[in-house]
Amino acid sequence: MSYTGDLTTLLTLGFYVLAIFYVIFSVILYYHWMQYAVDARVRNLSLAVYFLATIPLLGLVGVMIFVA
Amino acid sequence: MLYEKIELEAGEQILDTVRKHWFVITLELLGLACLAVLPLLVLSIVATLPEIPALDTLLTGQVPLITYGIAAWLLIMTMMGFTVWTHYYLDLWIITDRRIIVIDQRGFFNRKVSSFRLERMQDIKVTIQGIIPTLLNFGTIRAQTAGANESNFQSGGMPDPRGIQATIQGAMDARLKVLGGMGTTL
Numbered sequence: 563m564s565y566t567g568d569l570t571t572l573l574t575l576g577f578y579v580l581a582i583f584y585v586i587f588s589v590i591l592y593y594h595w596m597q598y599a600v601d602a603r604v605r606n607l608s609l610a611v612y613f614l615a616t617i618p619l620l621g622l623v624g625v626m627i628f629v630a
Numbered sequence: 631m632l633y634e635k636i637e638l639e640a641g642e643q644i645l646d647t648v649r650k651h652w653f654v655i656t657l658e659l660l661g662l663a664c665l666a667v668l669p670l671l672v673l674s675i676v677a678t679l680p681e682i683p684a685l686d687t688l689l690t691g692q693v694p695l696i697t698y699g700i701a702a703w704l705l706i707m708t709m710m711g712f713t714v715w716t717h718y719y720l721d722l723w724i725i726t727d728r729r730i731i732v733i734d735q736r737g738f739f740n741r742k743v744s745s746f747r748l749e750r751m752q753d754i755k756v757t758i759q760g761i762i763p764t765l766l767n768f769g770t771i772r773a774q775t776a777g778a779n780e781s782n783f784q785s786g787g788m789p790d791p792r793g794i795q796a797t798i799q800g801a802m803d804a805r806l807k808v809l810g811g812m813g814t815t816l
Contacts, residue, residue, distance in 0.1 A: 573698060578704055587709055590738050591716060595655040598720050598735070600647070608719070612712050626698035 570627075576626050584620055588613075636724070636731060636792040638723075639768050646797055648723040650787040651768035653720040653744055666707035706729065713738075725794070727801055730773070732783055744783060748805040752775045754798055771795065 592609065597604035638644070673696070676689070689696070720735035727748075734742040751773060758769035769791040772784035788794060 565720065573695070576702070580705065591712060594716055594720065594735075594738060596740070598733075600722065604719065608640070608712070608715065612708075615708050618706055619701050619708065622701040623698055623705065625693045626781075628649065 574627050577623055580623065581620060584616065588616075632674055637705075638726065639728060643727045644724060645727055645801055646723075646725045648725070648788060648794060649741070649783070650718060650721060651766065651789040652768050653762065653768060654787040658714045662707055662711050663715065667705055668710075669703055673700075689756060698725045721785075722790070723733075723794075725801060728805060730798065732785065736786075743806065746773065746775050746783065747799070749809055751798070751802050754778055754795050756795050767791075773798070 591612065595605045595609055599608075634706050639782040682736075705772050719736075720733065720741075722731075724731040724733070729748055730746045730751075732744045732746070734744070736742060753774040755772045755774075756769060757772070758764055758767070763769050768787055768789045770784055770786040771791050771794055772782065774782050
């Protein structure tokens with residue numbers, strides 16, 4: 563296997579690990595806000611900003627692996 | 631929402647809800663923001679350096695890798711930032727006309743909810759220490775109760791601690807009057 567192939571495999575594995583960690587973390591974060599927040603407006607805004615900020619970043623990481 | 635789960639007593643009124651001072655979370659998020667932009671800063675500095683052919687070849691040939699690294703780093707920093715924000719927002723003091731409920735979100739699966747009855751409150755101390763806390767008016771509130779299990783509780787970074795102390799003191803006096811009045815009618 564070439565050095566480039568090893569690196570690509572490693573980076574692909576890194577993406578999958580990051581994606582799994584992101585999903586688990588997001589579920590935990592979502593649960594805590596739904597369960598313990600006292601203000602629905604702040605809760606909805608926080609969750610919206612979180613997903614709007616993180617999903618594109620995760621998508622960019624995926625694009626760099628599978629497209630670029 | 632949380633207020634339903636706290637189960638206030640019949641007729642119990644919420645006087646105030648208090649979170650930590652905005653400076654506390656700003657400082658934490660600022661630290662994370664500095665860490666987040668660090669790779670971009672390093673790249674900007676490298677880009678301004680005098681032309682080094684080997685370095686130029688390395689950087690231009692590895693744009694997807696660099697983008698991958700920076701995006702992954704920013705994603706991790708964003709998640710850490712929201713962890714900080716969540717812990718800040720879910721920490722809460724609820725002052726009612728009968729008790730103080732202290733909610734301490736220590737971690738994602740570590741939450742402490744303590745309830746202290748006003749009539750058992752013995753002493754409230756306020757400490758404001760340092761230039762920035764003095765200028766921005768935030769500090770530590772420490773209360774002592776006559777409870778068997780936990781006699782003290784405290785929180786740092788509380789905004790307008792003297793105002794909170796006055797609110798608690800007023801609520802305590804009112805509560806003791808009510809209980810004193812109930813005692814004399816028996």
